[in-house]
Amino acid sequence: MICVYVLDDETPALHALGSASRWWLHGALSELRNTLNRHHGTLLTLKGSAEKLIPQLAKDTGAEGVYWHHRLHQKEREQDERIASTLNKQGTPSDAFWGTVLLDPTLVQTKEGRFYQVFTAFWKAFQKQDVPEPLDPPAHLSFSPLPDDLLSKYRLDEATLLPAHPDWASGLRATWEPGEKEAHEHLEDFLRHDCVRYGKGRDEMGREGTSRLSPYLASGAISPRQVWEAIQKKGVHDEGASIFLSEIGWREFAKYTLFHQPRLPDVSLGQKFGKMAWRTSEKDLIAWQQGRTGVPVVDAGMRQLWKTGWMHNRARMIVGSFLTKHLLIDWRQGEAWFRDTLVDADWASNAMNWQWVAGTGIDASPFFRIFNPTRQGVKFDPDGDYIRQWVPELKKLSGKDLFEPWNAKEDELERAGVRLGRTYPRPIVDLKDGRDRAMGAFRSL
Numbered sequence: 001m002i003c004v005y006v007l008d009d010e011t012p013a014l015h016a017l018g019s020a021s022r023w024w025l026h027g028a029l030s031e032l033r034n035t036l037n038r039h040h041g042t043l044l045t046l047k048g049s050a051e052k053l054i055p056q057l058a059k060d061t062g063a064e065g066v067y068w069h070h071r072l073h074q075k076e077r078e079q080d081e082r083i084a085s086t087l088n089k090q091g092t093p094s095d096a097f098w099g100t101v102l103l104d105p106t107l108v109q110t111k112e113g114r115f116y117q118v119f120t121a122f123w124k125a126f127q128k129q130d131v132p133e134p135l136d137p138p139a140h141l142s143f144s145p146l147p148d149d150l151l152s153k154y155r156l157d158e159a160t161l162l163p164a165h166p167d168w169a170s171g172l173r174a175t176w177e178p179g180e181k182e183a184h185e186h187l188e189d190f191l192r193h194d195c196v197r198y199g200k201g202r203d204e205m206g207r208e209g210t211s212r213l214s215p216y217l218a219s220g221a222i223s224p225r226q227v228w229e230a231i232q233k234k235g236v237h238d239e240g241a242s243i244f245l246s247e248i249g250w251r252e253f254a255k256y257t258l259f260h261q262p263r264l265p266d267v268s269l270g271q272k273f274g275k276m277a278w279r280t281s282e283k284d285l286i287a288w289q290q291g292r293t294g295v296p297v298v299d300a301g302m303r304q305l306w307k308t309g310w311m312h313n314r315a316r317m318i319v320g321s322f323l324t325k326h327l328l329i330d331w332r333q334g335e336a337w338f339r340d341t342l343v344d345a346d347w348a349s350n351a352m353n354w355q356w357v358a359g360t361g362i363d364a365s366p367f368f369r370i371f372n373p374t375r376q377g378v379k380f381d382p383d384g385d386y387i388r389q390w391v392p393e394l395k396k397l398s399g400k401d402l403f404e405p406w407n408a409k410e411d412e413l414e415r416a417g418v419r420l421g422r423t424y425p426r427p428i429v430d431l432k433d434g435r436d437r438a439m440g441a442f443r444s445l
């Protein structure tokens with residue numbers, strides 16, 4: 001056996017991996033290599049066109065077969081078909097398996113043989129299917145020597161996956177350890193401690209009430225079937241477990257939607273949004289990216305993302321709503337920023353959730369449901385812990401002032417050492433004006 005990973009940045013139709021995902025990939029590859037080393041093998045990592053390298057590798061090594069996991073997007077599938085066809089022509093059989101999802105996305109269909117567009121209906125139909133059990137790792141592995149020629153020409157210099165100057169990854173290193181062992185530890189820890197009150201805990205931004213499995217799932221360090229099986233064993237009768245399972249269901253639905261709707265990452269699926277008059281404002285976009293909008297809960301989320309490569313789900317919804325509604329900036333700008341900065345960046349989940357938040361998707365939160373960031377903060381970060389952690393310059397403010405410093409009395413600001421416009425920005429948009437502008441744009445569609 002030869003285990004190979006190909007980083008293909010050369011095929012233009014495929015979205016390139018973002019910077020945080022590359023950082024994560026570095027750790028994931030070295031961890032996988034360590035595991036294979038313990039079985040007296042190794043991992044071959046190559047860089048270049050997969051369409052060229054995989055058949056070449058098969059030829060050079062006289063491979064009897066080539067195997068991989070199915071990918072989901074039409075462009076990825078077309079590429080996989082081209083690779084299979086080249087292999088076939090040179091006499092090498094190949095096969096692919098569903099590993100990144102629970103089920104083959106063609107299996108869940110409406111009575112009319114169409115694909116579901118609404119999560120609740122999808123999830124109901126999905127749960128009638130049997131999810132195959134995850135396979136145990138093989139007991140014995142037998143490795144072939146690696147081909148020198150390919151190695152010298154196309155070896156991936158894994159160090160290039162890491163940031164050089166400036167080294168922006170210190171917060172990521174302090175927060176995460178990529179790898180299979182850590183993935184299982186996260187799952188066990190979650191099942192032991194947080195699962196039971198996940199229904200409520202998943203919305204509390206100031207504490208760790210969720211599994212933090214997303215980057216492990218996104219990189220394949222743990223498979224959704226392993227997660228599914230662990231939950232089944234725990235018993236889905238527990239309310240927390242069943243809500244958690246439905247979140248795994250949302251992940252599945254995103255991949256299913258990407259499979260059936262390849263336009264998902266690029267086009268607003270709700271047709272009328274094709275004509276939406278999105279604003280272009282480099283200044284507002286940068287303020288949002290840097291967590292300097294002057295709206296504390298939004299800034300807290302954006303700074304958590306920048307520092308750790310991850311953001312709480314509730315905060316993702318708040319910052320997404322703020323960008324697409326209060327700032328009226330196209331959801332694709334938000335999607336692109338998340339894709340570059342999230343360690344769990346996932347083509348399907350990211351695009352589907354952005355379309356959900358922006359209200360442009362098919363099964364999405366309606367556009368006119370515009371989150372009020374202050375109310376969201378008060379509700380889901382009632383003690384202000386999340387804001388104080390990520391926006392420490394406001395930490396001495398108390399009560400509502402922490403959520404709306406622009407409404408605080410001068411002496412309260414002074415006592416807390418806050419000087420608006422100096423130590424912390426004034427809001428870049430008046431919340432009411434931003435809301436009205438968004439509603440105006442929506443009504444004119």
Ligand SMILES: Cc1cc2nc3c(=O)[nH]c(=O)nc-3n(C[C@H](O)[C@H](O)[C@H](O)COP(=O)(O)OP(=O)(O)OC[C@H]3O[C@@H](n4cnc5c(N)ncnc54)[C@H](O)[C@@H]3O)c2cc1C
Pocket residue numbers: 202210211212213214215217218247248250251252254311312313316317320338342344345346347349350351353354357
């Ligand atoms: C604007 C926006 C962008 C997002 N982009 C991504 C992304 O690129 N990659 C990504 O994995 N998730 C994305 N999400 C979904 C969600 O925020 C994260 O999956 C979740 O916060 C990860 O933390 P966790 O592992 O602790 O989740 P938990 O609450 O513990 O959930 C367990 C798992 O279920 C899945 N899951 C949970 N919520 C969702 C959801 N809404 N949609 C799809 N899957 C879900 C994830 O795989 C997650 O690891 C996005 C959400 C929003 C609102």
